Amino acid sequence: MANSALLVMDVQQAIVDLAGNGSGYLARLRRAIDGARAAGIPVIYVVIALRTDRPEVSSRNKAVSAAARAGLFTEDDPGTEIHPEVGPRRGDIVVTKRRTSAFSGSDLDLVLRSRDIDSLVLTGISTSGVVLSTWCQAADLDFALTVLTDACLDLDPEMHRFLTEKLLPRQAHVTTVQEWLAG
Structure with missing residues (x-):
């Protein structure tokens, strides 16, 4: 069997505040985290955090430059902290990234x-x-992938549906938290 890790990505206070905890999202994510720990699967948290003086921000990157202009996701901003309902425990790894992908500007690949x-x-x-x-990026790096549909959240429900039903299954096993825990 593959050596797996559960990635908990961008579940930071400001992002949860923006996206909301619609339909029990954090509770489902907590079940996945607890299940991973019980199975001995490492839990790796990935957060986006920009340096206070933002040397990594380029005006050519729309998303990152917009966040920087809004004063979001600086390393010292309390909104950058992982949401306490699903926060890390002793032994969990926290990786800081500087772009959208968990691999971009981080040491995630080295850790894995x-x-x-x-x-x-x-x-x-x-x-x-x-x-x-x-x-x-993970598919290009030859990682086997599973996506937990109900432990992912998007501001656009139709985009979430399209991605989880049409696109992500092309390179990943797409399932729910409950089905993953039962497997």
């Missing part, structure tokens, strides 16, 4: 490879942002 992890379970906010970008 040093632990011989070859299979990723993707969760996070948003499906059309961090989940999609990480899915693309």
